[in-house]
Amino acid sequence: MAQQHLDPTDPVAGAVTGDALAGYLRAQATEFLRALRVHRETGGEGGAHARAKSRPAGNGSVDSVDAARALRRSARRISASLHTFRPLLDPDWSEAIRPELAWLSGTLAMEHAYAARLDRLLLALHRLSGAPVFPAQAGTGIAGGTGIAAGTAGDSAAGVHSARAAGTAADGPLGAAADSPSRTASDAPDPAADGRVAGAASALRQAAPPHAGPPAPAPTPDRGNLTVGAAKAGALLERQLTLARTRAHSTALQALGSSRFHAVADGIALLASEVPLTAAAATADLRPLAAAAEERLTDAVAALPLVTAGHPYNAEALIHGLSPDPAPHPQDAPWHQVRLLLRLHRYAREAMHGGDTSVDVRLLAAGQSLNRHRDASEAAAAAAQAARTPRIAPATAYALGVLHADQRHEVEAARFAFQQSWQMQRVGTS
Template sequence: MAQQHLDPTDPLAGPVSGDALAGYLRAQATEFLRALRRHRETGGEGSPAARTKPRPGENSSPAAVDAARALRRSARRISGTLHTFRPLLDPDWSEAMRPELAWLSGTLAREHAYAARQERLLLALHRLSGSSAFPAQSAMPGRAAGSLGTTEPGAGPRDRSGGIPERGQLTVGAAKAGALLERQLTLARTRAHSAALQALGSSRFHAVADSVAVLASEVPLAPAATTADLRPPAAAAEERLGDAVAALPLITAGHPYNAEALVHGLSADTAPQPQDAPWHQVRLLLRLHRYAREVLYGEEAPVDVHLLHAGRALHRHRDAAEAASAAASAARTPRIAPATAYALGVLHADQRHEVEAARFAFQQSWAKETVHAP
């Protein structure tokens, strides 16, 4: 990644002291506590509703969902900042806090992930079978409607009107595949919801919340932080990101439907796609880079449009890769009908196409980022 040279009018032209780090961590800790209070007030942990076992498919209130998302966001930012600037923080405290915050954000994220995966896969099944999308939903942007009657990637509709063609009811295979996915992912979502409620009521979570409450008023900086400059650790995070992008398998990933990307698809091997791991790593490193920029710039952090687009592409990549894995897992269900397995296979291939499209979008965004970096 090209290094950016700061001009004299840039707020980062001079050293950035440890006070900026302390202020950022205090602000994120305060946001965490506010989100926790909202979550409890809207039926989260501590209320009678939170102690009730959820029914399959049960949705939390929008306010509770927003509060849980804010909790995750603050926990991720605190954890990421502790990682990037760990030489400037009390080592025992930061090393104890980071895994606890990662546990919390990961636990809270699972229910939303399963719900989004279910919606994504069912919409894709409707699109691929040529039926109408769900009410108040439209086809996913940037993709043409195909047919479950062909395995040709990206096959377009016969209808030239620009809309999704009406082809009657879903095929038997697609309908059964959708029912199987909905059953499996609803069960996973329900379990994730229960796990999140149990976590928010646990002594482990209360210990995390107590530590964050202390952080809101007192940041345990290392003695060297008072005279340190925050720019070198932030630059190191940017360099790690650039190195990870440079190591991406861009040549193989450039083929829209390469055989290596599918070699583990519907086989008995349940290991993740080997191509996906470095892309997931880049997504995490990009997040750390963004958080480091927030620390340096404070509330006036400029929005880097190219980094924003690159991050969105990597989120799409993660979502499509996990959706493809869910389709492949469902296809390995014992004793399912051949038509159902076929529909799931086409769905898996469709989501792997989405993975390739997201990789291409990331490459385009990253190329613009490096060109614009002076």
């Protein structure tokens, strides 16, 4: 069967030459420089750590957050265009600046990623525990944060932070928590904790509360264990991920003040005025290169187990996903690669059509599903890593095991949603 493309090029339309690519790169470079100016004018104190200080909207902190996001967005688009259309660009220049843009984008994204991961995990803990109020605990957080009072189940905003009360000494030393999903030497495996992580998956269905309807029935013993450990699990995640977020914030500030970043900014400033195209780019057509990016995407999607992902409950994949193995799950890597290739395809369409690109709701739905997949898989890894903290209470390890299983369920749900949106794309283009 011939492959179906997501957005086939109109055969009647004329060739899209290097001038369109040059205009797109100049526009993205201008956006980068504008965001950099705003970031410098606002002091560069943005990020999730600044938002935690609850400053009023519209101040320099919020402007700096938006500016950092705009820097990442422009850097991603420039780097992706240099990758997709590299035969039309000066090879020495493009190969030198493209890794630097990837470094900058990744560095600026880490703080937001840790903050979003913490919010996601605390929301899931609040939903799974079934308790209207988390058990109150005294103490303070790290990085200048204070303990936050517990909220009610109906208060979504307060519910996110209700688990952020600081933990007690029963959860053991947390100061040496790692700041990445991978395990470090200080996070020695605890066989008992790993057994509780794997065994807690069987209680996920009893732990999950109904989404709506009458009040939940009397808590079972498993639900009671989850409720007891939820607050301490939330405090443990709060400490580990807030520490990682604070380090990422410091790293981003150091990066923006480094000579390496200034060299990148100088290169982008030159790009805003002159794009180093090859001599043949003036008459070359962008469509074959954009089609090649689309082919790479379709080939990567074809290698995914979409038939298996098409089942609403993928028990086989979930069993592998709940393994206590601390290594990143091998099933996730191909899906992450498809997410990156889908982004390259979207940016290639933008470069060819510029501001006239219409929003493809099917591509948008597929991209959102893959973003959910990435977020859930990283959150599951963070929960599993927290469960391996030495000398934590059994109830805490149990709650983290249920949380890990819940996020692996979210991974399978995201794969199912992507499969549905992808099939919709094939039907729409057949």
